[in-house]
Amino acid sequence: MKKKTRVQEVCDWIIDKIERNIYLPRYKIPSIRQLALKLNISTFSVAQAYDTLVSMGYIKSAQGAGFFVCERINCSNNINLAPSLIHNVSDTGWLMSHLFSELPKNKASGSGLLPDEWLLDAEIISNAVRKAAKEVSEFIYSxxxxxxxxxxxxxxxxxxxxxxxxxxxxxxxxxxxxxxxxxxxxxxxxxxxxxxxxxxxxxxxxxxxxxxxxxxxxxxxxxxxxxxxxxxxxxxxxxxxxxxxxxxxxxxxxxxxxxxxxxxxxxxxxxxxxxxxxxxxxxxxxxxxxxxxxxxxxxxxxxxxxxxxxxxxxxxxxxxxxxxxxxxxxxxxxxxxxxxxxxxxxxxxxxxxxxxxxPGYKKHIDNMKIKLAKKHEKLKNELEKIGISYPKDSNIGIFLWVNTHLDTTQMALAASKEEFLLAPGYLFSQHTDFSTYLRLNVTRTDEEFISWLNMYRLKILKK
Missing domain, CATH: 3.40.640.10 (Type I PLP-dependent aspartate aminotransferase-like (Major domain))
Incomplete structure (x- = not known):
């Protein structure tokens, strides 16, 4: 099979993001320099790929502003894309598919996973795997x-x-x-x-x-x-x-x-x-x-x-x-x-x-609990600064169930345009009682998202 060129790889990477609704219509994609750094390839290859994607109708260039995803029309049934996206945000499959995307840890407050650096030291895991592999002749064929x-x-x-x-x-x-x-x-x-x-x-x-x-x-x-x-x-x-x-x-x-x-x-x-x-x-x-x-x-x-x-x-x-x-x-x-x-x-x-x-396993668990407690205290202060109450009855776990008093389905759509993955309250209930709630992963919620959330709230409240 013929190996893909760098230009083809970039095209496929961007198209995949568009088709999985990670990059939404009118969404600004990374600049040529940003994507070159992210994918560790030359700016020349990215520039050629972007020219190809423009000609294919996937993206368009705006003078002095960058590249944006084109609005794509479904010719077979002429359905407007926006309502479909709104429906998908409130569908389990939508969030599940996005959970497997390669999002930075600070962009995925809707994820259920801890960041890598919170997990068990890789060397402890590697040693355990090596020891288990040495015993492989005892069980590998049964x-x-x-x-x-x-x-x-x-x-x-x-x-x-x-x-x-x-x-x-x-x-x-x-x-x-x-x-x-x-x-x-x-x-x-x-x-x-x-x-x-x-x-x-x-x-x-x-x-x-x-x-x-x-x-x-x-x-x-x-x-x-x-x-x-x-x-x-x-x-x-x-x-x-x-x-x-x-x-x-x-x-x-x-x-x-x-x-x-x-x-x-x-x-x-x-x-x-x-x-x-x-x-x-x-x-x-x-x-x-x-x-x-x-x-x-x-x-x-x-x-x-x-x-x-x-x-x-x-x-x-x-x-x-x-x-x-x-x-x-x-x-x-x-x-x-x-x-x-x-x-x-x-x-x-x-x-x-x-x-x-x-012996490092128990210490790892104890350290995780300490880090979680500190993260909760920090997030409590950050949320209260922007006018969102920290749920007083919550225990110190991975998640925080926050009432934003805003429609979090629409919020998730807006956040996705900035590459933030959110878990809106609608996903966690058969009813609409939790439509203003957001499940935050405290280990993946940082100042950048809190700042975005504050700006989004102020923008909506002004309307």
Missing amino acids: YGHIQGYQPLRELFSQQLDELGIKVNPNTVITMPGVSSAIQTVLRVLVKENDYVIVDDPSWFWLLGCLHQLNIKVLSVPRNKNGPDIEKLENILKTYHPKLYITNSVLNNPTSYNISPSIMYKVLSLLHKYDAYLLEDDIYSHLDDSRNTLRYASLDQLERVFYITGVSKVIGANWRVGFLCSPYDFLEKILRQKMLSNMTSTELTERAIYKIWLH
Whole structure:
């Protein structure tokens, strides 16, 4: 295959950004010099590429102002582009596709990931991978254990014991990430058109997943103490859902925990109405409270499926999750895992086992908590300076659920023109109650975005 020229590579790079709505119509793209520096190529190649893109109708030149994306008309159905974009901003798929774009850390306050420098030192990871690779002859040609690498499951069980969750390692199942674990439980417990309860607001991926599987979603309001018990019971009594999916610790997007009294009441209702709860504890490592309860610690896996993973503190590419199931469902969960994924990747699981044993791992977690607390304090001051209240009931997690008192769907559109990726409140609810809210990743929200947000607010408020 003929190798692409530098000019073709630049053209493809810009076209990809335009077609994925990262560069929107009338959007000013990087200057020739800026893009040359960004892509580490000559300004001559970028200039030739821009001339080519102008001739193709993708961009246009404005004398003394730079290059801008052309408005493209859909000739087949003559639909105006703007309403389509507004719809896409409020669609889970729109944000999901943009989360995988190569945006600078300070441009992606809507992301769910921590910046690289917040994560575990690469040398610790490299050493763990090298040690695991030395053992490769022991397992590389076999499927491995269906439940996952036994020493890792044993070590995980010890960690759960510190949280008050008593689990036999033989009832722990490793999964290719938390999202895979959630889908596995759904496929075992729920059929198409069954009802499932989620918090309101709730993780946008979860809402998208449930709709994709043709599962009917029921939302229960969630505040700083937990779900609204009266409304939860009404839902259970009326619709007889089989499952309630929630975060008990550092809820996404609000960073709320849950009070013990509410937790007891929820578990009582589950028993009363023969329902189960899926506890997504992906942010467990970041919780700084020593006394935070989990549903699984009270229920001991009678009505609770407990799920967590490592990607938030080691890195997004480390797709290993852990699923603890009520014993009666263990065989069905294993069968579903085998049908979906066969087994887990043992090389990765062995590497994580060695990472967890490294003395620097615990120190890394403690440092992350300290950095998060400092970042929250700084962001609180910055937000209050521009007239936005810091949510007083929020805990120290990755996310901040902020009420801007403006339409954040429109805000996300405006921000995308400046290459900021936002997570508007509409994505986290089936309702429009949170249309003025914004989920901010505190580790990726800096002065540049706060300054832009302030200018945007002042501009809108003047109208």
